[in-house]
Amino acid sequence: MSADSPAGRAPARNKRADAVRNEQTLLAAAAEVFVTSGVDAPIRQIAARAGVGLGTIYRHFPTRAELVTAVYRHQIEACAEAGPRLLADAGSPFDALRQWIDLFVDFLVTKHGLADALQSDSSRFAALHTYFLDRLEPVCAQLLAAAVEAGDIRPGTQPYELMRGIGNLCVGRDSDPRYDPRRLIDVLLQGLRRSGPA
Amino acid sequence: MSADSPAGRAPARNKRADAVRNEQTLLAAAAEVFVTSGVDAPIRQIAARAGVGLGTIYRHFPTRAELVTAVYRHQIEACAEAGPRLLADAGSPFDALRQWIDLFVDFLVTKHGLADALQSDSSRFAALHTYFLDRLEPVCAQLLAAAVEAGDIRPGTQPYELMRGIGNLCVGRDSDPRYDPRRLIDVLLQGLRRSGPA
DNA sequence: AAACTAACTGGAGCAACGTTCCGGTTCAGG
DNA sequence: CCTGAACCGGAACGTTGCTCCAGTTAGTTT
Structure with missing residues (x-):
């Protein structure tokens, strides 16, 4: 697959800064939610925790597996x-x-x-x-x-x-x-x- | 628990005939659906197969576990x-x-x-x-x-x-x-x- | 600096599901 | 036959996964 974002090196010049920021925020939020509600936690809950919309989370991690x-x-x-x-x-x-x-x-x-x-x-x-x-x-x-x-x-x-x-x-x-x-x-x-x- | 219906002996005098009939129908339908769709099959599917309403299935088997x-x-x-x-x-x-x-x-x-x-x-x-x-x-x-x-x-x-x-x-x-x-x-x-x- | 465009964002909206609830129906006893 | 209690069906509500697109914003070009 693409060897870009999740490795976390340079911001990958064609990726927008806000997108990178959001991805980090999402990862952090997901990690927090996972420990309290398990990896089955509702997507909405993670989105809320990260303060982003549903569209954003699906854009960055099309499937739950990718997020996990x-x-x-x-x-x-x-x-x-x-x-x-x-x-x-x-x-x-x-x-x-x-x-x-x-x-x-x-x-x-x-x-x-x-x-x-x-x-x-x-x-x-x-x-x-x-x-x-x-x-x-x-x-x-x-x-x-x-x-x-x-x-x-x-x-x-x-x-x-x-x-x-x-x-x-x-x-x-x-x-x-x-x-x-x-x-x-x-x-x-x-x-x-x-x-x-x- | 109650030693009545599922044992399948006498119709248990205080249970109505249609109720007993429905319970049997439901069990048969559930068995069929389970082999094709697994024990996680939607309740609606089982109800439809049995030709009964949702209320009926919940009345007889309040939880899925009881049905299984x-x-x-x-x-x-x-x-x-x-x-x-x-x-x-x-x-x-x-x-x-x-x-x-x-x-x-x-x-x-x-x-x-x-x-x-x-x-x-x-x-x-x-x-x-x-x-x-x-x-x-x-x-x-x-x-x-x-x-x-x-x-x-x-x-x-x-x-x-x-x-x-x-x-x-x-x-x-x-x-x-x-x-x-x-x-x-x-x-x-x-x-x-x-x-x-x- | 201003304008432009491609990327990104948010959330409304749809479908599927579990579960509850209650008006109408039907059985069984009188 | 009559009546009430038991039973039936499915509409309705809340929750979830997922899609889709109008609006916004970041980065680039002039």
């Missing part, structure tokens, strides 16, 4: 970049994988309703889903491959499937204190290890 | 009853657990969007969630306990958490052919086994 992506882009990026670093620093590839997944879960869980949005009705949010996966799946694949290589886990696990599964397990975390996705993700990780661990 | 519950009640019941039977018939408690989970997953997966609904925004569907768990959690607990007793799996797993996790893993199954919840559920089950299997 823009708001969380740098965090996703951080998560992606942490992958190789963990692989280098952690004691074992399996540890690296575990820690990376922890990071990922942290991200999903601290954003109110993000996990729900990611998985729910795939038509909305499709772009969000895509962006997450495009960026993070290779990282996951690398960690997975390293762990297989080291003999920590058995081969055959698809990165895509694992990431979706983890995302799914994070859905609806707030609804019941008895449900803690981390425990299950731990079990899942255990299941990934070689059966007879030599 | 009523439609699937006998299948949930069947799943619940299968638990003890599997425990008696299967080769090991672990096998019984595995088969029962298979049944559960079948149920969730064949109903378009049921899993999504079960987990999504907890306020709607809350009753559905509750009914599922009230009925099925004890069964799951029994299977789990038996498997622990037999030394097949390690102790400490909460039935509630396991069921929610499995339900979550089934969310959004149709959106991508690369995602097959069963594979992950298998991994999860492996993770439940004792680490050092003696």
Whole structure:
């Protein structure tokens, strides 16, 4: 797509100053609203918070997914970049994988309703889903491959499937204190290890 | 709650014949609409299919969850009853657990969007969630306990958490052919086994 | 500096949906 | 057959996503 605005470098000479300003305002407003009302908050609410009209918000972010992506882009990026670093620093590839997944879960869980949005009705949010996966799946694949290589886990696990599964397990975390996705993700990780661990 | 209509025995002497008729029509219509449009289908669509007004549907099933519950009640019941039977018939408690989970997953997966609904925004569907768990959690607990007793799996797993996790893993199954919840559920089950299997 | 134009803005407006409410209708008992 | 209580249908209201365009403004040209 266009490599312009959301990266946030120079004002991109053909973009008007007020438009840039509005985009920033919108991102800030959306971020605020997301923490209180979740990523499903009514567009009108975000527009009101930013003090702009509906047209403006749709002009800058035609779909909700694009807005959510823009708001969380740098965090996703951080998560992606942490992958190789963990692989280098952690004691074992399996540890690296575990820690990376922890990071990922942290991200999903601290954003109110993000996990729900990611998985729910795939038509909305499709772009969000895509962006997450495009960026993070290779990282996951690398960690997975390293762990297989080291003999920590058995081969055959698809990165895509694992990431979706983890995302799914994070859905609806707030609804019941008895449900803690981390425990299950731990079990899942255990299941990934070689059966007879030599 | 009231042990009247949905059980389907005698017409419950204080309920009018047309009301009973409508309730049946509604259930049939809802079942049909659910398979084509998912459990999120617009109320109006169900009402139209049944040839009744909106008021009627709300009178019989004040919340969507109650309608869904009523439609699937006998299948949930069947799943619940299968638990003890599997425990008696299967080769090991672990096998019984595995088969029962298979049944559960079948149920969730064949109903378009049921899993999504079960987990999504907890306020709607809350009753559905509750009914599922009230009925099925004890069964799951029994299977789990038996498997622990037999030394097949390690102790400490909460039935509630396991069921929610499995339900979550089934969310959004149709959106991508690369995602097959069963594979992950298998991994999860492996993770439940004792680490050092003696 | 003034005029011009392309981009941007705001919100009215439409459609879809959930839900409530009540006037009219119909069943069941007398 | 008569009557009232239960039931029915759908109009109506509030909320939401999204489109569309008349009016405004920023940046450029003369």
